[in-house]
Amino acid sequence: MPAASRIPRHLAVIMDGNGRWAQQRHRPRIIGHRAGARAVNLCIDFCLDAGIGALTLFAFSSENWGRPEDEVGALMKLFINALDREVDELHRRGVRIGFIGDRSRFSEAIATRMAHAEAVTAGNDRLALNIAASYGGRQDITAAARSLAADVAAGRLRPEDIDEALFDSRTALGDLPPPDLFIRTGGDHRISNFLLWQLAYTELWFTETLWPELDAATLQRALDDYASRERRFGLTGAQVAGAQNGMSPA
Ligand code: IPE
Ligand code: IPE
Ligand code: MG
Numbered sequence: 001m002p003a004a005s006r007i008p009r010h011l012a013v014i015m016d017g018n019g020r021w022a023q024q025r026h027r028p029r030i031i032g033h034r035a036g037a038r039a040v041n042l043c044i045d046f047c048l049d050a051g052i053g054a055l056t057l058f059a060f061s062s063e064n065w066g067r068p069e070d071e072v073g074a075l076m077k078l079f080i081n082a083l084d085r086e087v088d089e090l091h092r093r094g095v096r097i098g099f100i101g102d103r104s105r106f107s108e109a110i111a112t113r114m115a116h117a118e119a120v121t122a123g124n125d126r127l128a129l130n131i132a133a134s135y136g137g138r139q140d141i142t143a144a145a146r147s148l149a150a151d152v153a154a155g156r157l158r159p160e161d162i163d164e165a166l167f168d169s170r171t172a173l174g175d176l177p178p179p180d181l182f183i184r185t186g187g188d189h190r191i192s193n194f195l196l197w198q199l200a201y202t203e204l205w206f207t208e209t210l211w212p213e214l215d216a217a218t219l220q221r222a223l224d225d226y227a228s229r230e231r232r233f234g235l236t237g238a239q240v241a242g243a244q245n246g247m248s249p250a
Contacts, residue, residue: 006227008180010054011047012202014194015039017186017210024210030074035212037082046219047127048093054128054176056100058194062136065105076110079133083113087120094126100172101135128176135172137196144170144197171197178202181226183219185211203229 015036022032040057047055060075090097097117106114147170151157168174172195179195179202187208191199205222209215232240 007051007223008226009052009177010056010179010181011052012056012058012179012182012195012199013043014058014182014184014186014192015043015211016184016188016192018212020186021210021212029071030078032210032212033075033078037078039211039214040082041086042214042216043219044090044095044127044129046216048095050223052127054130054179056130056132056173056179056195058132058135058192060101060133060135061193062102062134062139063193065134076107080109080113083110083117087113087117090117090129091121091124094124095121095129096124096127097121098128098130099133100130100140101133102139103134105134130173130176132172132194136193137191138193140172140195141197168197173198181205181222183207183222185209185214201231201233203231 018032018036019029020032021035022029025031043057044055046052059079064075065072087097097120099114099118103111103114144167148157148162148167152159178198178200182194182199182202182204184190184204184206187206187210189206195202203226205225207218207222209218230237230240
């Protein structure tokens with residue numbers, strides 16, 4: 001298989017472990033979130049260098065709204081600062097920024113900055129950077145179902161015309177290939193309501209490394225591991241090998 005196809009087209013990341021990183025240093029959790037911002041830049045740089053076309057970062061889940069008010073408030077401030085600081089540079093580097101998740105829960109200050117970041121970078125095509133904020137995989141699937149149901153109720157769509165491709169087009173990231181590789185830092189082995197629909201055949205990779213400690217070597221290990229895996233998509237190993245050699249499946 002050509003080397004290029006061994007690079008994920010789309011990488012999805014759960015950036016976890018900020019709080020524990022701070023606690024290990026006897027500092028408040030928000031210090032960990034601040035340190036985590038550096039790792040976000042490192043991860044974006046890595047993707048640009050590696051030629052990865054799309055990166056989806058889980059920044060804040062639907063469930064994270066339930067955290068203590070001071071932590072949520074501090075995260076929102078960090079979010080505003082990061083948008084004010086980074087968008088111009090990301091634009092210069094050819095990054096297209098998009099946000100997925102329930103925007104109605106954010107303040108006007110944040111919603112305006114999100115819309116601005118998307119509008120400014122809309123024409124870029126080097127890296128599609130998707131920030132999942134106020135995002136939940138179940139909510140994503142529910143919203144897709146609701147939008148299809150509304151079309152059926154209005155007589156614009158017949159139930160029998162609903163297939164996987166149409167459903168996919170109503171979910172977040174419907175315009176991108178699904179993630180090839182998923183990385184979760186922080187040592188926990190779970191999906192935590194991230195991209196439930198989109199991760200159906202994604203390769204999963206977990207590391208104990210806490211998000212603020214992320215380095216390029218760790219990301220490279222994930223990519224090397226990904227490159228060594230055989231993705232079968234339900235077929236047999238022999239069928240996959242045959243297809244790679246240009247033969248029809250046995
Ligand atoms: C991930 O780090 C960032 C967010 C969820 C906003 P955590 O804050 O979950 O860090 P831990 O898991 O408590 O260490
Ligand atoms: C997942 O991390 C959400 C983000 C990284 C934004 P959590 O820390 O919220 O997940 P759980 O609570 O350990 O499952
Ligand atoms: Mg966590």
